[in-house]
Amino acid sequence: MSYIASIENIDSPALLVYADKVKENIAKAVRMIGDVNRLRPHVKTSKIAEVNQLLLDAGVTKFKCATIAEAEMLGIIDAPDVLLAYQPFGPKIDRFIAVMNAYPATRFSCLVDNEKSATDLSAKAIENGIVIPVFIDLNVGMNRTGIKPEHATALALSIKEMKGIQLAGLHAYDGHINDKEVPVRQQRADAVYDAVTQVYATIAPAFDHALIKVVGGSPTFPLHLLRADVECSPGTFVFWDWNYKHGLPDEPFDYAALVLTRVVSIIDATTICTDLGHKSVAAENPLPRVHFLNAPEVTPVGQSEEHLVLRVPDSSKYAIGDAFYGVPLHICPTVALYERAHVIEDGKKVGEWRVIARDRSINY
Numbered sequence: 157m158s159y160i161a162s163i164e165n166i167d168s169p170a171l172l173v174y175a176d177k178v179k180e181n182i183a184k185a186v187r188m189i190g191d192v193n194r195l196r197p198h199v200k201t202s203k204i205a206e207v208n209q210l211l212l213d214a215g216v217t218k219f220k221c222a223t224i225a226e227a228e229m230l231g232i233i234d235a236p237d238v239l240l241a242y243q244p245f246g247p248k249i250d251r252f253i254a255v256m257n258a259y260p261a262t263r264f265s266c267l268v269d270n271e272k273s274a275t276d277l278s279a280k281a282i283e284n285g286i287v288i289p290v291f292i293d294l295n296v297g298m299n300r301t302g303i304k305p306e307h308a309t310a311l312a313l314s315i316k317e318m319k320g321i322q323l324a325g326l327h328a329y330d331g332h333i334n335d336k337e338v339p340v341r342q343q344r345a346d347a348v349y350d351a352v353t354q355v356y357a358t359i360a361p362a363f364d365h366a367l368i369k370v371v372g373g374s375p376t377f378p379l380h381l382l383r384a385d386v387e388c389s390p391g392t393f394v395f396w397d398w399n400y401k402h403g404l405p406d407e408p409f410d411y412a413a414l415v416l417t418r419v420v421s422i423i424d425a426t427t428i429c430t431d432l433g434h435k436s437v438a439a440e441n442p443l444p445r446v447h448f449l450n451a452p453e454v455t456p457v458g459q460s461e462e463h464l465v466l467r468v469p470d471s472s473k474y475a476i477g478d479a480f481y482g483v484p485l486h487i488c489p490t491v492a493l494y495e496r497a498h499v500i501e502d503g504k505k506v507g508e509w510r511v512i513a514r515d516r517s518i519n520y
Contacts, residue, residue, distance in 0.1 A: 198391030231259025281320030
Protein backbone atom coordinates (compact mmCIF):
# COMPACT_ATOMS: atom_id res chain seq x y z
CA MET A 157 0.00 0.00 0.00
CA SER A 158 2.93 2.35 0.50
CA TYR A 159 4.47 3.35 -2.83
CA ILE A 160 2.85 6.26 -4.61
CA ALA A 161 3.22 7.33 -8.23
CA SER A 162 4.37 10.94 -8.62
CA ILE A 163 5.44 11.07 -5.00
CA GLU A 164 7.59 14.05 -5.91
CA ASN A 165 4.42 16.15 -5.99
CA ILE A 166 3.72 15.56 -2.29
CA ASP A 167 5.83 17.63 0.08
CA SER A 168 6.97 16.06 3.32
CA PRO A 169 6.31 15.48 6.11
CA ALA A 170 2.79 14.49 5.10
CA LEU A 171 -0.13 12.39 6.25
CA LEU A 172 -1.23 9.80 3.70
CA VAL A 173 -4.67 8.21 3.96
CA TYR A 174 -5.40 5.14 1.84
CA ALA A 175 -9.13 5.40 1.18
CA ASP A 176 -9.63 1.81 0.06
CA LYS A 177 -7.95 0.51 3.23
CA VAL A 178 -10.18 2.76 5.35
CA LYS A 179 -13.25 1.28 3.65
CA GLU A 180 -11.93 -2.25 4.22
CA ASN A 181 -11.36 -1.56 7.92
CA ILE A 182 -14.86 -0.16 8.28
CA ALA A 183 -16.34 -3.18 6.50
CA LYS A 184 -14.41 -5.51 8.83
CA ALA A 185 -15.75 -3.74 11.92
CA VAL A 186 -19.31 -3.93 10.61
CA ARG A 187 -18.96 -7.62 9.81
CA MET A 188 -17.45 -8.33 13.22
CA ILE A 189 -20.30 -6.77 15.18
CA GLY A 190 -23.05 -8.01 12.87
CA ASP A 191 -25.61 -5.44 13.97
CA VAL A 192 -24.34 -2.06 12.81
CA ASN A 193 -26.77 -0.38 15.21
CA ARG A 194 -24.50 -1.52 18.06
CA LEU A 195 -21.42 0.13 16.54
CA ARG A 196 -20.62 3.62 17.88
CA PRO A 197 -17.17 4.50 16.48
CA HIS A 198 -15.03 7.07 18.26
CA VAL A 199 -13.97 9.75 15.76
CA LYS A 200 -10.95 11.01 17.73
CA THR A 201 -8.69 9.02 15.41
CA SER A 202 -9.57 10.49 12.03
CA LYS A 203 -10.98 13.94 12.85
CA ILE A 204 -11.86 13.98 9.13
CA ALA A 205 -15.41 14.54 7.90
CA GLU A 206 -14.89 12.44 4.77
CA VAL A 207 -13.76 9.41 6.79
CA ASN A 208 -16.89 9.67 8.94
CA GLN A 209 -18.98 9.99 5.80
CA LEU A 210 -17.57 6.60 4.80
CA LEU A 211 -18.86 5.28 8.13
CA LEU A 212 -22.28 6.75 7.39
CA ASP A 213 -22.18 5.15 3.94
CA ALA A 214 -21.50 1.80 5.63
CA GLY A 215 -24.67 2.13 7.69
CA VAL A 216 -23.20 3.55 10.91
CA THR A 217 -25.60 5.98 12.58
CA LYS A 218 -24.08 6.36 16.06
CA PHE A 219 -20.82 8.09 16.87
CA LYS A 220 -18.68 9.06 19.83
CA CYS A 221 -16.31 12.02 20.06
CA ALA A 222 -14.09 13.78 22.59
CA THR A 223 -14.20 17.48 21.65
CA ILE A 224 -16.77 20.11 20.74
CA ALA A 225 -15.09 20.46 17.33
CA GLU A 226 -15.45 16.74 16.69
CA ALA A 227 -19.11 16.97 17.68
CA GLU A 228 -19.63 19.84 15.26
CA MET A 229 -17.84 17.97 12.48
CA LEU A 230 -20.36 15.17 12.93
CA GLY A 231 -23.22 17.68 12.96
CA ILE A 232 -21.98 19.13 9.68
CA ILE A 233 -22.36 15.74 7.98
CA ASP A 234 -25.75 15.09 9.63
CA ALA A 235 -24.62 12.16 11.74
CA PRO A 236 -27.85 10.99 13.42
CA ASP A 237 -26.56 10.26 16.94
CA VAL A 238 -23.47 11.75 18.60
CA LEU A 239 -22.21 11.12 22.13
CA LEU A 240 -19.71 13.68 23.40
CA ALA A 241 -17.62 11.37 25.57
CA TYR A 242 -16.51 14.25 27.73
CA GLN A 243 -18.14 16.09 30.59
CA PRO A 244 -18.81 19.67 29.49
CA PHE A 245 -18.18 22.42 32.03
CA GLY A 246 -17.99 26.22 32.02
CA PRO A 247 -17.82 27.60 28.47
CA LYS A 248 -17.91 24.08 27.04
CA ILE A 249 -21.55 23.81 28.08
CA ASP A 250 -22.42 26.95 26.09
CA ARG A 251 -20.49 25.72 23.07
CA PHE A 252 -22.09 22.30 23.26
CA ILE A 253 -25.58 23.78 23.37
CA ALA A 254 -24.71 26.08 20.47
CA VAL A 255 -23.71 23.03 18.41
CA MET A 256 -26.91 21.24 19.42
CA ASN A 257 -28.98 24.19 18.25
CA ALA A 258 -27.00 24.63 15.02
CA TYR A 259 -27.40 21.01 13.90
CA PRO A 260 -30.92 19.89 14.88
CA ALA A 261 -30.79 16.81 12.63
CA THR A 262 -28.27 15.27 15.05
CA ARG A 263 -29.21 13.91 18.47
CA PHE A 264 -26.39 15.01 20.77
CA SER A 265 -25.67 13.63 24.23
CA CYS A 266 -22.78 13.94 26.69
CA LEU A 267 -21.25 12.48 29.83
CA VAL A 268 -21.56 13.44 33.49
CA ASP A 269 -19.85 11.88 36.50
CA ASN A 270 -20.91 14.12 39.41
CA GLU A 271 -23.93 15.98 40.70
CA LYS A 272 -22.49 19.49 40.31
CA SER A 273 -21.77 18.99 36.63
CA ALA A 274 -25.23 17.52 36.14
CA THR A 275 -26.77 20.50 37.96
CA ASP A 276 -24.81 23.02 35.87
CA LEU A 277 -25.81 21.26 32.67
CA SER A 278 -29.43 21.13 33.81
CA ALA A 279 -29.52 24.86 34.53
CA LYS A 280 -28.09 25.75 31.12
CA ALA A 281 -30.48 23.37 29.37
CA ILE A 282 -33.48 24.91 31.15
CA GLU A 283 -32.22 28.38 30.26
CA ASN A 284 -32.12 27.35 26.57
CA GLY A 285 -35.40 25.45 26.59
CA ILE A 286 -33.89 22.09 25.65
CA VAL A 287 -33.41 18.63 27.14
CA ILE A 288 -29.92 17.13 26.97
CA PRO A 289 -29.50 13.34 27.09
CA VAL A 290 -26.67 12.37 29.45
CA PHE A 291 -24.72 9.19 30.09
CA ILE A 292 -23.20 8.49 33.48
CA ASP A 293 -19.48 7.99 32.99
CA LEU A 294 -18.29 5.03 35.07
CA ASN A 295 -14.72 4.69 36.28
CA VAL A 296 -14.05 1.01 35.59
CA GLY A 297 -10.30 1.15 36.09
CA MET A 298 -9.01 3.79 33.69
CA ASN A 299 -8.80 6.19 36.67
CA ARG A 300 -9.09 9.23 34.46
CA THR A 301 -12.70 10.32 34.68
CA GLY A 302 -15.93 8.75 35.80
CA ILE A 303 -17.72 7.96 39.01
CA LYS A 304 -16.99 4.77 40.91
CA PRO A 305 -19.71 2.20 40.13
CA GLU A 306 -20.78 1.93 43.76
CA HIS A 307 -21.72 5.63 43.76
CA ALA A 308 -23.46 5.70 40.37
CA THR A 309 -26.96 4.79 41.56
CA ALA A 310 -27.23 7.86 43.78
CA LEU A 311 -26.13 10.06 40.87
CA ALA A 312 -28.66 8.43 38.55
CA LEU A 313 -31.52 9.03 40.98
CA SER A 314 -30.42 12.63 41.41
CA ILE A 315 -30.39 13.15 37.64
CA LYS A 316 -33.90 11.70 37.45
CA GLU A 317 -35.18 14.61 39.52
CA MET A 318 -33.48 17.28 37.40
CA LYS A 319 -35.16 19.22 34.62
CA GLY A 320 -33.37 19.88 31.34
CA ILE A 321 -31.39 16.65 31.32
CA GLN A 322 -32.46 13.04 30.90
CA LEU A 323 -30.46 9.93 31.69
CA ALA A 324 -29.75 8.05 28.45
CA GLY A 325 -27.53 5.32 29.85
CA LEU A 326 -24.12 4.30 31.12
CA HIS A 327 -20.69 4.79 29.58
CA ALA A 328 -17.60 2.77 30.49
CA TYR A 329 -14.27 3.21 28.73
CA ASP A 330 -11.73 0.51 29.51
CA GLY A 331 -8.67 1.81 27.67
CA HIS A 332 -6.44 0.45 30.42
CA ILE A 333 -7.19 -3.06 29.16
CA ASN A 334 -4.82 -3.76 26.27
CA ASP A 335 -3.24 -7.10 27.15
CA LYS A 336 -1.80 -8.96 24.17
CA GLU A 337 -2.99 -12.30 25.55
CA VAL A 338 -6.66 -12.62 24.64
CA PRO A 339 -7.68 -14.72 27.68
CA VAL A 340 -6.25 -12.09 30.03
CA ARG A 341 -7.92 -9.29 28.09
CA GLN A 342 -11.17 -11.28 28.11
CA GLN A 343 -11.08 -11.77 31.88
CA ARG A 344 -10.49 -8.08 32.52
CA ALA A 345 -13.16 -7.02 30.01
CA ASP A 346 -15.64 -9.39 31.65
CA ALA A 347 -14.99 -7.66 34.99
CA VAL A 348 -15.77 -4.30 33.40
CA TYR A 349 -18.97 -5.61 31.88
CA ASP A 350 -20.02 -7.13 35.19
CA ALA A 351 -19.54 -3.77 36.93
CA VAL A 352 -21.63 -2.01 34.29
CA THR A 353 -24.44 -4.57 34.43
CA GLN A 354 -24.57 -4.39 38.23
CA VAL A 355 -25.05 -0.62 38.08
CA TYR A 356 -27.59 -1.01 35.31
CA ALA A 357 -29.59 -3.52 37.35
CA THR A 358 -29.89 -1.10 40.25
CA ILE A 359 -30.92 1.97 38.27
CA ALA A 360 -32.94 0.67 35.30
CA PRO A 361 -36.11 -0.04 37.35
CA ALA A 362 -36.25 3.62 38.38
CA PHE A 363 -36.69 4.81 34.78
CA ASP A 364 -39.59 4.32 32.42
CA HIS A 365 -37.41 4.34 29.30
CA ALA A 366 -34.68 1.97 28.14
CA LEU A 367 -31.12 2.84 29.12
CA ILE A 368 -28.14 2.29 26.82
CA LYS A 369 -24.78 0.77 27.74
CA VAL A 370 -21.79 2.13 25.78
CA VAL A 371 -18.71 0.08 26.56
CA GLY A 372 -15.09 -0.33 25.48
CA GLY A 373 -12.59 0.84 22.92
CA SER A 374 -10.43 -0.77 20.24
CA PRO A 375 -8.56 -3.35 22.40
CA THR A 376 -11.75 -4.78 23.91
CA PHE A 377 -13.93 -4.40 20.82
CA PRO A 378 -13.75 -8.09 19.80
CA LEU A 379 -14.78 -9.06 23.33
CA HIS A 380 -17.63 -6.66 24.04
CA LEU A 381 -19.19 -7.07 20.59
CA LEU A 382 -20.32 -10.53 21.72
CA ARG A 383 -22.61 -8.91 24.30
CA ALA A 384 -25.91 -8.18 22.59
CA ASP A 385 -26.93 -5.47 25.06
CA VAL A 386 -24.03 -3.03 24.57
CA GLU A 387 -22.87 -0.50 22.02
CA CYS A 388 -19.16 -0.74 21.18
CA SER A 389 -16.89 2.23 20.57
CA PRO A 390 -13.65 1.36 18.79
CA GLY A 391 -11.92 4.30 17.12
CA THR A 392 -8.41 3.49 15.94
CA PHE A 393 -9.68 0.72 13.66
CA VAL A 394 -10.31 3.15 10.78
CA PHE A 395 -6.55 3.79 10.40
CA TRP A 396 -4.87 1.29 12.79
CA ASP A 397 -1.28 1.77 13.94
CA TRP A 398 1.91 -0.05 14.87
CA ASN A 399 1.06 -0.33 18.55
CA TYR A 400 -2.26 -2.06 17.99
CA LYS A 401 -1.13 -4.09 14.96
CA HIS A 402 1.59 -5.74 17.05
CA GLY A 403 -0.05 -5.52 20.47
CA LEU A 404 -3.46 -6.87 19.39
CA PRO A 405 -2.63 -9.51 16.76
CA ASP A 406 -6.11 -11.03 17.07
CA GLU A 407 -7.73 -7.97 15.48
CA PRO A 408 -8.00 -7.99 11.66
CA PHE A 409 -7.47 -4.33 10.81
CA ASP A 410 -4.75 -3.05 8.47
CA TYR A 411 -2.75 0.15 8.21
CA ALA A 412 -4.76 2.80 6.37
CA ALA A 413 -2.76 5.92 7.23
CA LEU A 414 0.98 6.53 6.97
CA VAL A 415 3.36 9.43 7.37
CA LEU A 416 5.68 10.41 4.54
CA THR A 417 9.18 11.67 5.33
CA ARG A 418 12.34 12.28 3.32
CA VAL A 419 16.07 12.17 3.93
CA VAL A 420 17.32 15.72 4.45
CA SER A 421 20.92 15.07 5.51
CA ILE A 422 23.61 12.37 5.50
CA ILE A 423 25.42 12.84 8.80
CA ASP A 424 28.11 10.14 8.74
CA ALA A 425 28.69 6.55 7.64
CA THR A 426 25.87 5.18 9.80
CA THR A 427 23.61 8.17 10.47
CA ILE A 428 21.07 10.05 8.39
CA CYS A 429 18.33 12.56 9.16
CA THR A 430 14.75 12.95 7.89
CA ASP A 431 12.17 15.73 8.25
CA LEU A 432 9.82 13.83 10.61
CA GLY A 433 10.12 15.81 13.83
CA HIS A 434 8.01 16.06 16.97
CA LYS A 435 5.55 18.20 15.02
CA SER A 436 4.92 15.41 12.52
CA VAL A 437 4.44 12.21 14.52
CA ALA A 438 3.05 11.62 18.01
CA ALA A 439 5.91 12.12 20.46
CA GLU A 440 4.41 10.93 23.74
CA ASN A 441 6.12 7.51 23.58
CA PRO A 442 9.83 6.62 23.70
CA LEU A 443 11.67 6.02 20.44
CA PRO A 444 10.91 4.42 18.06
CA ARG A 445 7.70 6.40 17.50
CA VAL A 446 7.47 5.34 13.87
CA HIS A 447 8.43 2.26 11.83
CA PHE A 448 9.21 2.50 8.12
CA LEU A 449 7.64 -0.04 5.79
CA ASN A 450 10.20 0.47 3.03
CA ALA A 451 13.20 0.89 5.35
CA PRO A 452 12.86 -1.61 8.22
CA GLU A 453 16.63 -1.52 8.75
CA VAL A 454 16.71 2.04 10.10
CA THR A 455 16.59 2.80 13.82
CA PRO A 456 15.42 6.16 15.20
CA VAL A 457 18.01 7.45 17.67
CA GLY A 458 17.08 11.11 18.15
CA GLN A 459 14.28 13.55 17.42
CA SER A 460 13.66 17.28 17.66
CA GLU A 461 10.92 19.57 16.41
CA GLU A 462 11.67 19.22 12.69
CA HIS A 463 14.17 16.35 12.50
CA LEU A 464 14.35 12.59 13.06
CA VAL A 465 17.85 11.14 13.25
CA LEU A 466 18.20 7.53 12.11
CA ARG A 467 20.94 4.95 12.55
CA VAL A 468 21.50 2.91 9.37
CA PRO A 469 23.84 0.06 8.39
CA ASP A 470 25.43 2.05 5.54
CA SER A 471 24.51 5.66 4.80
CA SER A 472 25.93 5.40 1.28
CA LYS A 473 22.80 3.44 0.36
CA TYR A 474 20.66 6.55 0.88
CA ALA A 475 20.37 9.83 -1.00
CA ILE A 476 18.99 13.24 -0.14
CA GLY A 477 15.28 13.21 -0.93
CA ASP A 478 14.72 9.47 -0.48
CA ALA A 479 11.15 8.90 0.69
CA PHE A 480 10.23 6.73 3.67
CA TYR A 481 6.70 5.53 4.40
CA GLY A 482 6.15 5.32 8.14
CA VAL A 483 3.61 3.64 10.42
CA PRO A 484 3.21 5.71 13.60
CA LEU A 485 3.27 3.91 16.91
CA HIS A 486 0.19 5.97 17.83
CA ILE A 487 -1.89 7.25 14.92
CA CYS A 488 -4.57 9.26 16.78
CA PRO A 489 -2.44 12.20 18.00
CA THR A 490 -0.35 11.97 14.83
CA VAL A 491 -3.37 12.82 12.67
CA ALA A 492 -4.03 15.91 14.80
CA LEU A 493 -0.62 17.29 13.80
CA TYR A 494 -1.67 17.72 10.16
CA GLU A 495 -3.98 20.26 8.54
CA ARG A 496 -4.84 17.91 5.70
CA ALA A 497 -4.44 14.34 4.55
CA HIS A 498 -3.36 13.31 1.07
CA VAL A 499 -5.89 10.76 -0.17
CA ILE A 500 -4.37 7.79 -1.96
CA GLU A 501 -6.20 5.30 -4.19
CA ASP A 502 -4.60 2.71 -6.47
CA GLY A 503 -1.15 4.11 -5.77
CA LYS A 504 -2.05 7.66 -6.79
CA LYS A 505 -3.01 10.83 -4.98
CA VAL A 506 -6.64 11.60 -5.80
CA GLY A 507 -7.30 14.53 -3.52
CA GLU A 508 -6.95 16.01 -0.05
CA TRP A 509 -9.13 15.80 3.05
CA ARG A 510 -9.02 18.52 5.65
CA VAL A 511 -8.40 17.32 9.19
CA ILE A 512 -11.19 19.66 10.20
CA ALA A 513 -11.59 18.64 13.84
CA ARG A 514 -7.92 19.13 14.73
CA ASP A 515 -8.95 22.73 15.37
CA ARG A 516 -10.15 23.62 18.86
CA SER A 517 -13.29 25.00 17.29
CA ILE A 518 -14.92 25.12 13.85
CA ASN A 519 -17.79 27.58 14.16
CA TYR A 520 -18.72 27.24 17.84
